[in-house]
Amino acid sequence: MHAVELKGVMKRFSNGTELTTVFTEADLTVTKGEIVVVQGGCKTGKTTLLNLIAAMTPANKGSVLVFGTNLLSLRHRPDWRLANIAFITDDMSLNPCLSPLQNLLTGFQEGEKGYEEASLRAADVLSSLGISNRDRGECLEELSRKETFLTSIARVFMSRNPLVLADEPEKVLADEEAHSAMSSLIRFARKNSITVIIASNDRRLSCQADRTLVLKNGNVLSYQNKDPLKQAE
Numbered sequence: 131m132h133a134v135e136l137k138g139v140m141k142r143f144s145n146g147t148e149l150t151t152v153f154t155e156a157d158l159t160v161t162k163g164e165i166v167v168v169q170g171g172c173k174t175g176k177t178t179l180l181n182l183i184a185a186m187t188p189a190n191k192g193s194v195l196v197f198g199t200n201l202l203s204l205r206h207r208p209d210w211r212l213a214n215i216a217f218i219t220d221d222m223s224l225n226p227c228l229s230p231l232q233n234l235l236t237g238f239q240e241g242e243k244g245y246e247e248a249s250l251r252a253a254d255v256l257s258s259l260g261i262s263n264r265d266r267g268e269c270l271e272e273l274s275r276k277e278t279f280l281t282s283i284a285r286v287f288m289s290r291n292p293l294v295l296a297d298e299p300e301k302v303l304a305d306e307e308a309h310s311a312m313s314s315l316i317r318f319a320r321k322n323s324i325t326v327i328i329a330s331n332d333r334r335l336s337c338q339a340d341r342t343l344v345l346k347n348g349n350v351l352s353y354q355n356k357d358p359l360k361q362a363e
């Protein structure tokens with residue numbers, strides 16, 4: 131079973147007078163644990179592709195399967211998303227007065243069931259993403275934008291969802307910071323066999339992915355990267 135499978139997908143939008151065809155007959159297979167970067171010029175359908183995979187918008191023709199489930203057969207989309215998909219966006223919406231650790235533990239009460247496990251998981255995820263022991267306890271206001279961004283990624287990884295979708299989340303950071311933060315994300319996902327699909331035109335990032343998808347003229351072109359692990363070093 132693949133993580134994602136698109137077969138003959140056509141996607142169109144109509145605004146009443148104009149018809150925009152984003153995909154004509156797109157095919158795509160993403161294997162479990164694969165890291166994929168989606169590139170393409172302006173309005174080529176990067177966001178639409180992620181939305182099709184997240185069952186946020188239906189295909190006009192063809193099928194979209196995620197972990198073997200045909201999205202057309204979904205009964206309750208929010209429940210399915212909650213169990214399967216995590217989104218990384220540039221909206222960090224964290225509490226700046228709390229530390230990275232506290233932000234990750236929001237909703238858990240010390241002493242209550244699940245707190246201990248969540249607390250160990252939070253510390254592990256933050257440390258894997260490169261947030262130091264000391265910084266984990268500092269108020270976010272005192273930390274850099276990159277550390278805040280990494281905390282928002284850590285919060286996403288707390289969910290243990292098997293598929294992570296990211297829509298150009300690094301845009302909020304300066305180039306070098308963005309590159310380093312996204313590299314941490316990729317390393318974490320690789321180590322934990324999480325499937326990640328990132329829309330991003332950062333070429334250095336695509337070198338670290340297993341595969342780059344290029345959206346062009348309504349099609350999805352796929353390019354295997356030769357040595358992504360080496361590029362990530």
Ligand SMILES: Nc1ncnc2c1ncn2[C@@H]1O[C@H](COP(=O)(O)OP(=O)(O)OP(=O)(O)O)[C@@H](O)[C@H]1O
Binds near residue numbers: 170174176
């Ligand atoms: N809900 C919608 N209703 C109408 N048209 C839409 C809708 N969503 C996307 N489109 C159109 O589909 C095309 C692809 O948009 P999309 O946002 O997927 O591309 P993108 O590559 O992510 O864009 P960007 O370059 O802004 O990152 C655009 O022409 C857009 O206007």
